[in-house]
Amino acid sequence: MSVIKSVIDKVKHMDPDQKEFHQAVIEVMETLEPTAERHPEFVKNGIYERIVEPERAVQFRVPWVDDKGQVQVNRGFRVQFNNAIGPFKGGIRFHPSVNLGIIKFLGFEQIFKNSLTTLAMGGGKGGSDFDPKGKSDGEIMRFCQAFMRELFRHIGPETDVPAGDIGVGGREIGYMYGYYKKIRNEHTGVLTGKGLEYGGSLIRPEATGYGTVYFASEMLATRGLDFKGKRVAVSGAGNVAQYAIEKVNEMGGTVISVCDSGATIIDEAGIDNDKCCYLMELKNVRRGRVNEYADQYKTVCVESKNVWDVIREQGIKVDVALPCATQNEIDGANAEALVKNGCICVAEGANMPSSPEAVRIFQANNVLYGPGKAANAGGVATSGLEMSQNSSKLSWTREEVDSRLLLIMKGIHKSCLDAAEAYGKKGDYVTGANIAGFVKVAKAMLAYGIV
Numbered sequence: 001m002s003v004i005k006s007v008i009d010k011v012k013h014m015d016p017d018q019k020e021f022h023q024a025v026i027e028v029m030e031t032l033e034p035t036a037e038r039h040p041e042f043v044k045n046g047i048y049e050r051i052v053e054p055e056r057a058v059q060f061r062v063p064w065v066d067d068k069g070q071v072q073v074n075r076g077f078r079v080q081f082n083n084a085i086g087p088f089k090g091g092i093r094f095h096p097s098v099n100l101g102i103i104k105f106l107g108f109e110q111i112f113k114n115s116l117t118t119l120a121m122g123g124g125k126g127g128s129d130f131d132p133k134g135k136s137d138g139e140i141m142r143f144c145q146a147f148m149r150e151l152f153r154h155i156g157p158e159t160d161v162p163a164g165d166i167g168v169g170g171r172e173i174g175y176m177y178g179y180y181k182k183i184r185n186e187h188t189g190v191l192t193g194k195g196l197e198y199g200g201s202l203i204r205p206e207a208t209g210y211g212t213v214y215f216a217s218e219m220l221a222t223r224g225l226d227f228k229g230k231r232v233a234v235s236g237a238g239n240v241a242q243y244a245i246e247k248v249n250e251m252g253g254t255v256i257s258v259c260d261s262g263a264t265i266i267d268e269a270g271i272d273n274d275k276c277c278y279l280m281e282l283k284n285v286r287r288g289r290v291n292e293y294a295d296q297y298k299t300v301c302v303e304s305k306n307v308w309d310v311i312r313e314q315g316i317k318v319d320v321a322l323p324c325a326t327q328n329e330i331d332g333a334n335a336e337a338l339v340k341n342g343c344i345c346v347a348e349g350a351n352m353p354s355s356p357e358a359v360r361i362f363q364a365n366n367v368l369y370g371p372g373k374a375a376n377a378g379g380v381a382t383s384g385l386e387m388s389q390n391s392s393k394l395s396w397t398r399e400e401v402d403s404r405l406l407l408i409m410k411g412i413h414k415s416c417l418d419a420a421e422a423y424g425k426k427g428d429y430v431t432g433a434n435i436a437g438f439v440k441v442a443k444a445m446l447a448y449g450i451v
């Protein structure tokens with residue numbers, strides 16, 4: 001039996017209920033077969049067995065008091081997956097669906113993504129099953145403080161540097177950083193995505209969305225195409241979606257959709273910059289639902305369905321798809337429909353938003369398909385730039401950070417294509433991203449011996 005198959009079997013056997021983690025491991029491992037043939041030293045030193053096992057995974061109790069004075073208890077996690085090339089690095093997710101398997105899938109993906117950025121960052125991820133929806137600002141603050149009351153002992157600027165993800169934005173980072181500073185009595189780059197006044201980087205809020213569009217633009221350029229005049233479907237309405245919309249508008253495309261977990265909006269006239277500002281205020285300040293957008297602009301609003309279901313059911317034409325909400329939002333039927341409706345490019349702002357069947361359909365139909373670990377790496381890359389600025393106690397201009405982000409995304413695109421070609425899979429961004437990300441980490445692990 002090949003080492004790859006035996007690693008996959010072992011992962012399934014050890015944690016049978018962690019289905020998202022299995023999905024991520026299978027997707028990566030199946031493309032790494034040729035690296036085992038070319039690098040027998042990786043096999044001999046157990047690199048494949050070791051890379052699927054987190055360095056450590058911490059689970060903890062998060063007790064907090066709600067506005068009615070009642071004690072609530074949530075579960076917190078931090079999975080420190082691999083620090084071969086730098087401190088553990090990856091976001092924190094607050095969402096009721098969070099469990100150990102989801103955090104492990106995200107932490108595992110982060111290893112390869114962070115490696116692709118070329119910056120010195122290992123892979124990690126954390127979160128809680130806490131649901132921020134409908135909570136008051138005071139409740140969010142008390143929860144963030146309770147979460148940090150345990151997390152602080154596991155993190156540090158040279159150890160593990162968390163950031164935001166679903167349900168964790170600037171407000172939550174502020175509360176967590178403020179509490180860390182209080183109990184450790186130190187001002188240090190222990191979190192990224194911080195406010196500009198206390199060590200954050202310009203462009204970090206924009207970086208994941210902008211980076212995804214930069215990556216898509218590079219993919220389109222391989223076929224002599226660009227965003228001008230393209231109809232673009234975006235899912236989600238949060239951080240990544242908002243700045244993807246802003247960048248698509250700048251590049252001359254028309255974004256026709258957004259969604260949250262309550263509804264999908266189809267705006268045939270396009271979500272222009274004014275409407276995007278409205279969406280940002282709605283989501284980031286008023287913390288409302290996207291159906292208010294439909295009331296404001298008299299657009300189509302389909303309750304309880306995601307963007308991809310609506311596009312399939314209504315036969316909506318789309319040139320470029322940017323899934324920016326959550327894992328497995330595009331299933332096989334949705335992928336078939338996107339292909340049928342003319343989609344030529346999919347760049348994943350979210351982590352693992354396409355199911356394995358959807359990925360197969362995109363690739364079989366020659367769609368330019370950019371997996372999340374490459375396409376959305378701009379967020380963590382800019383977190384890496386925030387860490388650099390914190391270490392040197394400097395703040396770079398918006399132009400400087402954005403130009404570095406663009407260069408990094410171009411570099412990731414090239415690394416994916418180069419690795420794919422070097423391993424006989426020309427144009428396959430999945431294989432390219434996995435191999436390019438993996439080989440660097442594997443070589444570092446090899447250098448350390450068995451630890």
Ligand SMILES: NC(=O)C1=CN([C@@H]2O[C@H](COP(=O)(O)OP(=O)(O)OC[C@H]3O[C@@H](n4cnc5c(N)ncnc54)[C@H](OP(=O)(O)O)[C@@H]3O)[C@@H](O)[C@H]2O)C=CC1
Binds near residue numbers: 169350
């Ligand atoms: N923030 C970052 O820097 C990075 C984020 N990512 C990934 O991007 C994705 C989005 O993250 P981000 O924008 O930060 O998170 P946000 O919390 O800011 O936004 C998430 C958006 O997706 C929607 N959403 C979540 N689940 C569903 C669902 N099941 N159906 C429909 N809509 C849903 C949310 O709606 P609702 O509010 O109703 O839940 C919300 O509008 C995630 O996969 C994340 O891991 C990747 C790299 C970096």
Ligand SMILES: O=C(O)CCC(=O)C(=O)O
Binds near residue numbers: 089
């Ligand atoms: O900025 C970071 O550290 C993490 C971003 C993130 O969570 C991700 O890339 O999925």
